Amino acid sequence: xxxxxxxxxxxxxxxxxxxxxxxxxxxxxxxxxxxxxxxxxxxxxxxxxxxxxxxxxxxxxxxxxxxxxxxxxxxxxxxxxxxxxxxxxxxxxxxxxxxxxxxxxxxxxxxxxxxxxxxxxxxxxxxxxxxxxxxxxxxxxxxxxxxxxxxxxxxxxxxxxxxxxxxxxxxxxxxxxxxxxxxxxxxxxxxxxxxxxxxxxxxxxxxxxxxxxxxxxxxxxxxxxxxxxxxxxxxxxx
Amino acid sequence: xxxxxxxxxxxxxxxxxxxxxxxxxxxxxxxxxxxxxxxxxxxxxxxxxxxxxxxxxxxxxxxxxxxxxxxxxxxxxxxxxxxxxxxxxxxxxxxxxxxxxxxxxxxxxxxxxxxxxxxxxxxxxxxxxxxxxxxxxxxxxxxxxxxxxxxxxxxxxxxxxxxxxxxxxxxxxxxxxxxxxxxxxxxxxxxxxxxxxxxxxxxxxxxxxxxxxxxxxxxxxxxxxxxxxxxxxxxxxx
Ligand SMILES: CC1=C(/C=C/C(C)=C/C=C/C(C)=C/C=O)C(C)(C)CCC1
Ligand SMILES: CC1=C(/C=C/C(C)=C/C=C/C(C)=C/C=O)C(C)(C)CCC1
Numbered sequence: 001x002x003x004x005x006x007x008x009x010x011x012x013x014x015x016x017x018x019x020x021x022x023x024x025x026x027x028x029x030x031x032x033x034x035x036x037x038x039x040x041x042x043x044x045x046x047x048x049x050x051x052x053x054x055x056x057x058x059x060x061x062x063x064x065x066x067x068x069x070x071x072x073x074x075x076x077x078x079x080x081x082x083x084x085x086x087x088x089x090x091x092x093x094x095x096x097x098x099x100x101x102x103x104x105x106x107x108x109x110x111x112x113x114x115x116x117x118x119x120x121x122x123x124x125x126x127x128x129x130x131x132x133x134x135x136x137x138x139x140x141x142x143x144x145x146x147x148x149x150x151x152x153x154x155x156x157x158x159x160x161x162x163x164x165x166x167x168x169x170x171x172x173x174x175x176x177x178x179x180x181x182x183x184x185x186x187x188x189x190x191x192x193x194x195x196x197x198x199x200x201x202x203x204x205x206x207x208x209x210x211x212x213x214x215x216x217x218x219x220x221x222x223x224x225x226x227x228x229x230x231x232x233x234x235x236x237x238x
Numbered sequence: 239x240x241x242x243x244x245x246x247x248x249x250x251x252x253x254x255x256x257x258x259x260x261x262x263x264x265x266x267x268x269x270x271x272x273x274x275x276x277x278x279x280x281x282x283x284x285x286x287x288x289x290x291x292x293x294x295x296x297x298x299x300x301x302x303x304x305x306x307x308x309x310x311x312x313x314x315x316x317x318x319x320x321x322x323x324x325x326x327x328x329x330x331x332x333x334x335x336x337x338x339x340x341x342x343x344x345x346x347x348x349x350x351x352x353x354x355x356x357x358x359x360x361x362x363x364x365x366x367x368x369x370x371x372x373x374x375x376x377x378x379x380x381x382x383x384x385x386x387x388x389x390x391x392x393x394x395x396x397x398x399x400x401x402x403x404x405x406x407x408x409x410x411x412x413x414x415x416x417x418x419x420x421x422x423x424x425x426x427x428x429x430x431x432x433x434x435x436x437x438x439x440x441x442x443x444x445x446x447x448x449x450x451x452x453x454x455x456x457x458x459x460x461x462x463x464x465x466x467x468x469x470x471x472x473x474x475x476x
Contacts, residue, residue: 048381
């Protein structure tokens with residue numbers, strides 16, 4: 001399938017996934033309503049970004065210089081991804097934070113902290129993707145990774161701590177969601193490293209396919225799983 | 239008056255309106271303070287955007303292709319508007335949501351939902367404005383309208399529901415504000431449809447004048463009215 005074929009397919013999956021979550025998600029309590037809305041809107045934002053990329057609007061062609069010059073001297077930079085991520089990754093983390101602190105009072109500092117670390121991660125990674133000078137590109141990559149460690153810190157230390165005061169089933173769900181999210185998200189920098197935005201050792205289409213699998217896993221599959229476990233938590237609340 | 243004359247005039251109106259709301263708005267309760275701050279900051283953000291447009295920084299010239307070719311093959315795309323709207327429309331909706339749920343506990347999901355639907359509406363409408371290919375332009379327009387329906391849904395269903403538990407005077411104010419906002423906002427897509435960003439059937443200056451009337455109504459006039467009715471609600475609270 002062509003690059004744009006894959007992008008169209010993902011647009012459809014995201015749209016259907018998002019609407020599916022919005023329509024099937026329950027809203028019996030305020031907490032449950034928030035989870036449904038967050039997880040439903042994330043794939044819809046992604047659908048807009050994939051639509052832009054599929055129609056050629058969300059990308060520009062940049063020069064690509066390399067000693068080995070494996071390609072023809074240019075690469076396609078799909079900048080729409082980074083705009084998508086700037087909105088959707090904070091929403092996914094807010095949803096995780098609300099799961100961590102399900103019943104207890106919310107530690108606003110931890111939520112603001114994780115969102116800001118995440119926004120720094122994505123904005124600096126945009127400069128990574130956009131950079132043409134390798135030295136600068138890799139400095140941005142490093143800065144982004146440091147911010148990513150900040151995100152992990154809040155997930156595994158601050159939110160974990162707050163989560164210890166919750167009911168047993170809430171703790172189990174939080175630890176499971178935190179683990180799945182941490183693993184899926186960790187694959188992103190590895191894929192971007194070898195993609196055309198990084199070292200360009202895999203083709204444009206291969207990078208698109210890798211990233212779409214990650215995106216569908218991180219947004220749609222993880223979304224449905226989160227919503228399902230949140231429904232069980234809410235069942236016990238009521 | 240020239241296009242830039244109108245833009246300067248609006249810069250002044252927004253600045254004076256915003257400062258007027260900030261200086262005259264009361265802050266006796268936390269709720270009242272929030273309303274004053276929200277409605278005061280909205281026109282100040284708009285003043286920045288109008289300043290950028292008046293000085294020629296908030297606009298670019300794009301090619302304009304049409305069968306009839308009524309103009310000279312280009313149009314001025316005032317992108318600063320969309321940046322302004324991306325910040326100010328969520329603030330106006332948050333203010334409306336806090337009026338809806340004046341005394342009761344806040345449905346976070348509804349607030350997050352309306353803000354996200356609104357941000358999707360504005361971000362996709364930016365692509366509408368920026369697009370040069372008509373078919374894509376109109377798809378973005380449609381997507382933006384669907385998000386707009388999401389905004390209406392939260393106003394007239396979710397928030398309305400929450401509002402039913404409030405005091406009578408709060409219900410009256412909410413319904414009135416929701417109605418005024420819904421009507422003013424509905425005119426935006428109609429004006430943008432015929433503006434240079436859309437079909438280009440009215441001139442650049444005419445579009446500027448239509449939009450400035452809407453912007454002053456939606457931000458300054460609506461702001462002063464909101465603040466006045468909120469003062470009455472707070473009078474009864476105290
Ligand atoms: C640290 C790091 C990165 C991390 C990206 C991540 C973690 C993205 C997650 C995206 C998600 C979850 C999207 C969909 O929901 C980049 C940008 C690859 C490159 C620079 C270093
Ligand atoms: C649905 C839709 C639109 C709606 C715009 C609105 C509703 C703007 C409101 C702006 C306000 C209220 C600004 C100042 O306060 C656009 C972008 C015209 C075009 C695409 C379709």
